[in-house]
Amino acid sequence: MTNDHESPRMPTDGRLLGNLSVLVSVVETGNFARAADALGLSPSGVSRAIGRLETRLGVRLLQRTTRSVHLTDEGERLVAQVGPLLSGIEDAALSASGDAQAVRGRMRVSLDPMFSRLVVAPKLAGFLAAHPQLEIEIVTRDELGDLITEGIDVAVRFGVPESSSLVARKLLDTRVLTVAAPSYLAAHGAPRTPKDLAGHACIQFRDPVTRRPFEWEFHRRGKITTIDTTGPILVTDSATMYGLCVAGAGVAQVLEVSVRDALEDGRLVELFPDYAEEMFPLYAFYPTRRHAPPKVRAFVDFCVALARKA
Known part of the structure; x- marks a missing residue:
């Protein structure tokens, strides 16, 4: 029996989860076209999925322009909550298939410019050769930025981190x-x-x-x-x-x-x-989640090994 004072719960079905996955993909890739390509859908199919999700939730999740899309405040809160859950579902599925340690898929990383140019770039080809199913997009800048809204899987930065909801792992001191x-x-x-x-x-x-x-x-x-x-x-x-x-x-x-x-x-x-x-510290940052995906763990370990050898 349902308590009359409880808020009604929205039934969860495959379409809702699918539409949420589409939203997260749009955020990670930056626009509808790239999300469509990553998901094997048409851009109009991605747009319809976002529209169905917004209708079901009764809020606007994305601000659309001709060149880009940006999360609304409601969209940011939703992605911050469901992103780790969807990642957990993916990890669970991989674990069930015996492939939990597979380093694969597309990963977007944000790096300090000098660390990227002088430490990571000379050795990145070898890392990708060891993980042929992995694709990496590198964003270089000094500011950390908003990893969630920009679809960043992991960032590596020098300096003591400010308080935030991000997971911060100290890699080393230099x-x-x-x-x-x-x-x-x-x-x-x-x-x-x-x-x-x-x-x-x-x-x-x-x-x-x-x-x-x-x-x-x-x-x-x-x-x-x-x-x-x-x-x-x-x-x-x-x-x-x-x-x-x-x-x-x-x-x-x-x-x-x-x-x-x-x-x-x-x-x-x-x-x-x-x-x-x-001494100055080097940190890895990634959105809060119970377990970082294998691709993130592999890249962070790669950065640690390079920095210690450099």
């Missing part, structure tokens, strides 16, 4: 180094101590959170010294900063995991090795 190219040092001389940077062109990097240039810190024997630095160049992505530094445009503070090859082959020279005790 040192912060001060470096310059031999050509820059030949033209301007090598600073002997951090205080000598006052007379050098220091490439400034804008903090994506505060929107201000990062302060330059130097850690030695537990003591932190902050140095005011200046320079004619301010950048917003780490890959550009790296390119400028290698080209001799100035001194930069970088993460060791991303520049080890450049240090080994002489493209960059480490300055002040006695002041390089500052």
Whole structure:
């Protein structure tokens, strides 16, 4: 017997689950055409499925334009709730078929630009060769963004994570180094101590959170010294900063995991090795769910292995 004070429950059937899957696919792929291709449907079939779902729920889930689709507030809440559940259903089905550990399907990853270019890109072909049923789309940027609305399966970023509903897994810590190219040092001389940077062109990097240039810190024997630095160049992505530094445009503070090859082959020279005790973490982020899919776990393990070898 149903309690008169309880809210009526919406019956769950195959069509409802199917329409929810279509919605999640639209969010993951970014538009109706790509969702249709991924699901083996026509774009009009995808549109009808979304329309049926909106009619059944009595709310608009997507804002449509000629070029893109965006979730409404109601749509964001729905996807945040059902996305992990649908993933769990998929994992359960794979487990029942004895294929729970299969690394396959399409995965969208968001990476720090320099980590992507210098650490991941040189080894990605080997990772895909080991997992021939996997397809990867890489988005590079410094900001984490909204993984759910953008359909990101996993993101890898440097820095301490802010509080959020995302799962954050710390992968490792890497040192912060001060470096310059031999050509820059030949033209301007090598600073002997951090205080000598006052007379050098220091490439400034804008903090994506505060929107201000990062302060330059130097850690030695537990003591932190902050140095005011200046320079004619301010950048917003780490890959550009790296390119400028290698080209001799100035001194930069970088993460060791991303520049080890450049240090080994002489493209960059480490300055002040006695002041390089500052550590910076590398994290993997993915939407909250009980178990990350095998493709996500495999990619995160791949990033950890690369970073430790770099």
